[in-house]
Amino acid sequence: MSLQPYDELVARSPQGSVFSSSWWLDAVAGDSWQPNLLEAGGEVVAAWPTVVRTTRFGKLHVGAPLTPFLGPLFAPSEGGELRRRANDIKSIELLLGLLEPCAHVEARCHPAFDYWTPLSWHGFTQTTRYTWRLPELGDLEAVFARLRENIRREVRKARKSGVTVVPGSLEELEEVRDRTAERADRADVAAANLAALRSIEAAAAPRGARTILVARGADGSLHAAGYFVHDARYTYYLVGGSHEELRTSGGPSLLMWHAIELAAEQGRGFDFEGSMLRSVERFFRSFGGVPAPYSVVRRTSSAGLRMATALKRTARSVL
Numbered sequence: 151m152s153l154q155p156y157d158e159l160v161a162r163s164p165q166g167s168v169f170s171s172s173w174w175l176d177a178v179a180g181d182s183w184q185p186n187l188l189e190a191g192g193e194v195v196a197a198w199p200t201v202v203r204t205t206r207f208g209k210l211h212v213g214a215p216l217t218p219f220l221g222p223l224f225a226p227s228e229g230g231e232l233r234r235r236a237n238d239i240k241s242i243e244l245l246l247g248l249l250e251p252c253a254h255v256e257a258r259c260h261p262a263f264d265y266w267t268p269l270s271w272h273g274f275t276q277t278t279r280y281t282w283r284l285p286e287l288g289d290l291e292a293v294f295a296r297l298r299e300n301i302r303r304e305v306r307k308a309r310k311s312g313v314t315v316v317p318g319s320l321e322e323l324e325e326v327r328d329r330t331a332e333r334a335d336r337a338d339v340a341a342a343n344l345a346a347l348r349s350i351e352a353a354a355a356p357r358g359a360r361t362i363l364v365a366r367g368a369d370g371s372l373h374a375a376g377y378f379v380h381d382a383r384y385t386y387y388l389v390g391g392s393h394e395e396l397r398t399s400g401g402p403s404l405l406m407w408h409a410i411e412l413a414a415e416q417g418r419g420f421d422f423e424g425s426m427l428r429s430v431e432r433f434f435r436s437f438g439g440v441p442a443p444y445s446v447v448r449r450t451s452s453a454g455l456r457m458a459t460a461l462k463r464t465a466r467s468v469l
Contacts (some may be wrong), residue, residue: 155194156185161382163195165260168359168381170199170220177353178346179216186248188241196241198249200257207455208253215346216388218270218281218423219338219444222261235265242268253302253452259444274449281424282431282439283384287414294407296438301403308400312368315408318375320351322364326375327391347389354379356427361385367402373401384421385413406437 153172160166168174175183188196199220200211213220224241226235246269249255255274259266261283294302310380320336324344354360358380365374374397376390387409392402413420422434424441435441440467450456 153185153242156187156197156199159187159194159197159223159225162194162226164226164262165168165219165221166381167219167240167260167384168379168386169217170260171179171381172225172260173353173357174217174350175201175214177197177349178217184247188244188248190219193226194224195237196245197223198245199223199259200249200255205253205455206413207452207458209249211249211252211255213256213258215342216350217258219258219260220377221257221263221317221375221445221447223260238265243272246272251451253455254448254450256448257446259445259447261444263445266445266447269447269449273451274448277446278387279424279426279446280441280443282422282434282437284410284420284437284439285443287410287419290411290414293410293414293438297407297434298438300434301407304400304403306400306405308365308404313365313373313399313404315365315405317361318362318364320348320362320377322392322429323362323377326364326372326393327389329391329393343389350388358441361409361412363405365399365405367396367399367401371396373397373399376409378412378424380413380418381414382418382420385392385409385416388420388423402433 157172160170160172172185182203183201186200187194187196201214201220203210203212222242224238227237233255238279251431261281266291270276272465280365297305310325323370326327349362349461359379360377360381362379363376364372372393374392379386379388387406390402390405421442422437422439424434426429450459
């Protein structure tokens with residue numbers, strides 16, 4: 151099956167992003183993802199890309215590692231807000247039919263998916279989370295002025311002490327992440343994310359869809375590193391880290407500001423790909439962006455899977 155119609159929908163959909171591109175999903179999910187296309191009049195009008203896992207309870211439609219947004223995609227609608235909502239509701243109910251039968255569906259939806267009520271009619275629950283964004287970067291002086299004072303101070307301090315931000319390698323990024331104090335991933339999650347990142351690098355680098363930046367001290371030491379991916383609308387901070395013993399150099403702040411400057415040069419907004427961790431949220435919020443809410447929706451149809459999940463959670467809490 152040709153995925154060109156799907157990728158064309160991703161490019162024009164308000165909910166489309168680099169994370170729903172076919173090449174991205176090929177990288178992070180291989181053959182286990184499917185686009186779940188909805189066609190009308192010979193045209194693809196909606197899709198719900200999912201990663202499919204088969205279990206003893208049935209099929210699970212879930213997300214993929216290092217893929218923050220993956221949910222329903224709709225073609226732009228003409229005819230005003232009422233027409234758009236009606237079309238989206240109709241599309242959602244038809245898309246759900248493409249996912250059946252299944253034991254579980256879960257998706258972290260794009261911020262532009264802003265109305266989940268039709269899913270509630272079909273037994274879904276929803277959690278609101280946030281990412282921090284700088285949607286307009288036309289006036290960088292004004293953007294810099296909105297940074298929290300301690301971030302502006304760290305950027306100036308880093309520059310004064312000779313810290314520079316330059317293109318880096320995946321190996322340098324991995325080295326810095328290994329030294330990052332906040333890394334609290336379980337071993338299996340960390341291994342999956344590392345494998346996904348290496349696959350993303352193999353696909354994104356030749357497409358010019360990523361930038362790796364490192365902050366170096368005057369002596370050449372690595373202070374911080376970040377991996378950023380791009381689509382036509384935004385630059386996203388995907389993963390990064392900083393050397394615990396060198397964190398007070400201001401390197402992490404300078405690196406992030408440099409990435410924002412690059413996004414502005416390329417005519418994109420900047421998305422911090424938000425975190426619910428308190429210390430990380432505070433750092434992202436300090437750059438003066440706006441919180442963009444997004445929905446995590448889920449439904450477990452299998453009674454057996456619900457019971458198994460509850461037992462697993464109980465065992466973890468006891469341990």
